[in-house]
Amino acid sequence: MHRITVIGGGFAGLTAAITAAEAGAKVTVYEAHHTLGGRARTADGPYRANEGPHALYSGGPHWTWLQQRDLIGPLAPVPLLEPARLRLHHKGALRRTLPFALLKLLRRSSRQAPVDTDFMSWAAAQAGEEGARAAAHYSAVTLFHHDPGSLSAAFVQQRLRRAANPLSEARHPLGGWADVIDRMAARAWNLGVRIETLARVDALPEGHGPVVVATSLDAARRLLKDDSLTWTGGRTALLDLALRTRRGDAFAVSDLDAPGRLEWFRAQDRTPARAREQLVQGQIPIAPHESRADGIARAEHLLDLAFTGWRERVTWRREAVARGRTGAVDLPGTSWRDRPGIDRGDGVYLAGDQVAAPGVLSEVSFNSALEAVTLAFGIRRRLDLKQARG
Incomplete structure (x- = not known):
């Protein structure tokens, strides 16, 4: 044996x-x-x-x-009606739809990205600088890196496509x-x-x-x-909140102005928080020179936009800094x-x-x-x- x-x-x-x-x-x-x-x-x-x-x-x-x-x-039931409550932070405001330039990069028929070019340069040539930046930040849901645009174009493109319709694949035990x-x-x-x-x-x-x-x-x-x-990895600021439920809260907020995402887990799983409360988890990538406070401040800004009066509704809070949350990330020229x-x-x-x-x-x-x-x-x-x- x-x-x-x-x-x-x-x-x-x-x-x-x-x-x-x-x-x-x-x-x-x-x-x-x-x-x-x-x-x-x-x-x-x-x-x-x-x-x-x-x-x-x-x-x-x-x-x-x-x-x-x-x-x-x-598994938590797939929230079929929740796409309408997905919010996108773009140009300082919350929106409901992805920018058209970003949608161009999400098409399966779009050109295969090269390994040896950074994503921002390649995507800007395909859809313009604004769309490239939004796409890079949107990919953070599967990257958790502070600067996705600097990574290999092929690497980010694969993850961007996986993140394009998370309701089709993402499952929560x-x-x-x-x-x-x-x-x-x-x-x-x-x-x-x-x-x-x-x-x-x-x-x-x-x-x-x-x-x-x-x-x-x-x-x-x-x-x-x-x-x-x-190997190259990344750091993130983690923010977990239990909030008293309020009608109209966003299901998820994806930041297109900078990498980051908040997600409401009560809509998927009735066990994480107590009755009449929801669990919101955020993970905000932070650069090597940034502190936990920098990441938490960005998370709180998204909360201000998407969760009205959230500070008065908090019943539990936890903060942390996590290292290596990204797993491996591939720089240009590597796979x-x-x-x-x-x-x-x-x-x-x-x-x-x-x-x-x-x-x-x-x-x-x-x-x-x-x-x-x-x-x-x-x-x-x-x-x-x-x-x-x-």
């Missing part, structure tokens, strides 16, 4: 553990914290707030994998992502996976077998003492293939959202976890990740 060690009990680590156990391996997972989940944790208490707005995209490869194993669980993680952990346990929490690993054991390092890239760099394990490789040699493999695997956000974690296990077992015929889309 194969033996494999997984370091990190987040989405990538549990995906790797389940995949390996299903293939007949004896698996041990080490998690440094007292709970599993990584960035997929959900706060305890009356407000089931994720660590930043999260969604599962049903068009992604992990959707089929999770669904086949009955790991997704109940009832009870938050923590419930998905709990189901994954239970499946791993039933498959015989040994899970140890509060078990920080500072060095790989001598004579170790295959090891999947499913931590943040920073933690992997320290553990493996490999300074090459770096996912240029990120740190999964196979590190000597039986060590990386998994996570900043390594060399395709996909959007958590899809990168999933794809890299499957590839890591495939490589660890030496399977000649590798899983076709395109087929995993179902």
